Amino acid sequence: MDKQEQSNRPKSSRVLSSRAARQRRAGGDHHRGEVPKLQREFQLACSAWSGSLGIKLNALFNLMPNYGRSVHWMRERYYGGTFVEDIDIEWVRAAQVGEAATLPVDRMRLYVTAIERMCNYCAGADETKTPTCWDAACPLRPVSHLPLKVKK
Numbered sequence: 001m002d003k004q005e006q007s008n009r010p011k012s013s014r015v016l017s018s019r020a021a022r023q024r025r026a027g028g029d030h031h032r033g034e035v036p037k038l039q040r041e042f043q044l045a046c047s048a049w050s051g052s053l054g055i056k057l058n059a060l061f062n063l064m065p066n067y068g069r070s071v072h073w074m075r076e077r078y079y080g081g082t083f084v085e086d087i088d089i090e091w092v093r094a095a096q097v098g099e100a101a102t103l104p105v106d107r108m109r110l111y112v113t114a115i116e117r118m119c120n121y122c123a124g125a126d127e128t129k130t131p132t133c134w135d136a137a138c139p140l141r142p143v144s145h146l147p148l149k150v151k152k
Contacts, residue, residue: 038084042077045092052096067095068109119144 035043050060061071061078069091076082122138123131123146132149133141141148 035080036084038086038089039077039080041089042084042092045089045096046074046078049092049096115140115143116145119146 046057046060050057053060055063057078061074064071064074077084077088119133119140120126120131122135123133125131131146133144133146134149135141136148138144
């Protein structure tokens with residue numbers, strides 16, 4: 001097929017977000033082997049963490065659900081699929097020394113998970129299809145994810 005001929009290949013109708021478009025435009029230097037500074041710091045922090053655990057990098061990615069992050073969260077940042085921020089690097093370094101739960105976002109996730117578990121247990125979520133909170137005076141009621149049981 002000559003380059004001048006029209007292709008039958010379908011074109012994507014997906015519209016990129018403005019952030020993805022900026023990154024694609026900014027990512028033009030990758031063909032020269034240049035990696036953004038924050039991404040490189042993130043890669044070094046991940047490599048140091050996997051080295052301290054004595055595992056390969058891919059095994060570290062697969063451990064992320066144990067730390068409250070997805071496998072893809074780390075891979076996207078490591079391989080340049082999304083922008084790396086300072087807080088990402090700080091999280092990796094804190095997780096390496098076992099202090100990831102001391103960061104404000106992770107502490108909040110722990111609270112949310114604890115409240116959800118407590119409310120589900122109290123409402124008997126394992127026994128009923130639609131668990132509901134039965135106590136309007138419960139101290140967790142303002143932050144509970146369960147609807148309040150309506151008395152008839």
